[in-house]
Amino acid sequence: MDWLIGLALRAGFGLLRLMGPSFGPAFGAFLARNLGPITPAHRIARDNIAAAFPEKSAAERAAILREAWDNLGRTACEYVHMDRIWDFDPENPKLGGHISASAETVALYERLRDDGKPAIVFSAHLANWELPAVAAAKHGIDSAVLYRTPNNAAVAREILRLRKDSMGVLVPAGMGAPLRLARALEAGQHIGMLVDQRFGRGPRVMFMGREAAANPLLAQLARRYDCPVHGARAIRLPGGRFRLDLTEEIRLPRDAEGLIDINAATQKMNEVIESWVREYPGQWLWMHRRWR
Numbered sequence: 001m002d003w004l005i006g007l008a009l010r011a012g013f014g015l016l017r018l019m020g021p022s023f024g025p026a027f028g029a030f031l032a033r034n035l036g037p038i039t040p041a042h043r044i045a046r047d048n049i050a051a052a053f054p055e056k057s058a059a060e061r062a063a064i065l066r067e068a069w070d071n072l073g074r075t076a077c078e079y080v081h082m083d084r085i086w087d088f089d090p091e092n093p094k095l096g097g098h099i100s101a102s103a104e105t106v107a108l109y110e111r112l113r114d115d116g117k118p119a120i121v122f123s124a125h126l127a128n129w130e131l132p133a134v135a136a137a138k139h140g141i142d143s144a145v146l147y148r149t150p151n152n153a154a155v156a157r158e159i160l161r162l163r164k165d166s167m168g169v170l171v172p173a174g175m176g177a178p179l180r181l182a183r184a185l186e187a188g189q190h191i192g193m194l195v196d197q198r199f200g201r202g203p204r205v206m207f208m209g210r211e212a213a214a215n216p217l218l219a220q221l222a223r224r225y226d227c228p229v230h231g232a233r234a235i236r237l238p239g240g241r242f243r244l245d246l247t248e249e250i251r252l253p254r255d256a257e258g259l260i261d262i263n264a265a266t267q268k269m270n271e272v273i274e275s276w277v278r279e280y281p282g283q284w285l286w287m288h289r290r291w292r
Contacts (some may be wrong), residue, residue: 013080021081021098021238025074032073033066036287038136042069045286052208067282071236075128082166086134087241099131100237101244106229108246109139118185119228120218124273125285126197127242131234133167133192135244143168143186146177146193168192178217185225192232193218196273198290203263205270208277212291216266222252231272236283247272257275 016024045068049061056064078085088099090106112119121143123132133145149172169189171180181191199215207214222229231247233277243255252274253264277284 016077017080019077021078021084022145024081025077025240028073028075028077029070030073032076036072041287044289045069048286048290049281051210051291052277057131064281065286068284068286071127071283072285074236074289075130078128079130082130082134085242086138086166088135088138088244097239099135099244100241105244105246108248109135109141112136112190112230113139113141116188117227118188118225119190119191119230120185120222121192121230121232121246122195122218122269122273123192123232124194124276126276126280127234127236127283129194129234129285130167131231131242131244132246135232135234136190136192137167141168142188142189143190144171144181145169146171146173146181146191148173178221181217181221182224185221185227191218191221195269196284196290197288198292200292203266205263205267207270207290208274210291211268214266214270216262218269219252219260219262219265222265223262226260229265230267231269231276233276237267237279 019027028088042065045065046061049064053061053064083171085098087097090103098250107223121132121136133143136145145167147170159277169184171177171184181193184191193215195215195218197215198213200213202214202216204211205214206212218229228249229252230249233245235243235245237243250266253261255261
């Protein structure tokens, strides 16, 4: 059965490829906007948005939810077009096609590439959340990126096939992932991870006005290796365009011994992500049970 699913998925990806980097994602957005509301995930997202923005009107919250479905549909259909979407010109970082960045962000990417030190970069399920890892690889940054493997083996193979040439070393989530990420830091690499989903065994943090379980792995690694920590995101713009954003080093809280405070550092990273979500609420993945 897996092989049949894999064959169907490859055929679907081939069709999306034929549609092109503009029409393909637009078609995915159309489907998500119209089919998403009939799924159980719609109620989850609606409730999450209502709890996060009690001050907004019902119409405003509905607009956020519609945009979130639109973003999810586009992101799903952009996988096969990453080579065409990535047209960033470092000589003209604010001009051109699909990808732009400020001069400050470009300088930060170059500093991370050239400073000879390992670093930790966190991101979130915002806009197209694959782009920060693609950006690191395209800027020549030696990196290892944690990713969650789809449950279906055939789907996992197809997604890996699409990702492998556009990102750094891909580390599947699982029992061995922390050790592999630690070894990457020891080797002077940069590591990246999405940290905005629920992690039941993690510390409780405040996120979007409510208590949520968070993943402390990056804070634990920051404490152990005392290396710089940055936040990275892509911001979706009109016309199928994106703007890259990379923060300066984030000073994480320390304990009485001068070491990174794991719980407080995890809270700090989530506060940065919360600020991103509040800035562009329609670009976040509201459809998961972050606050269970």
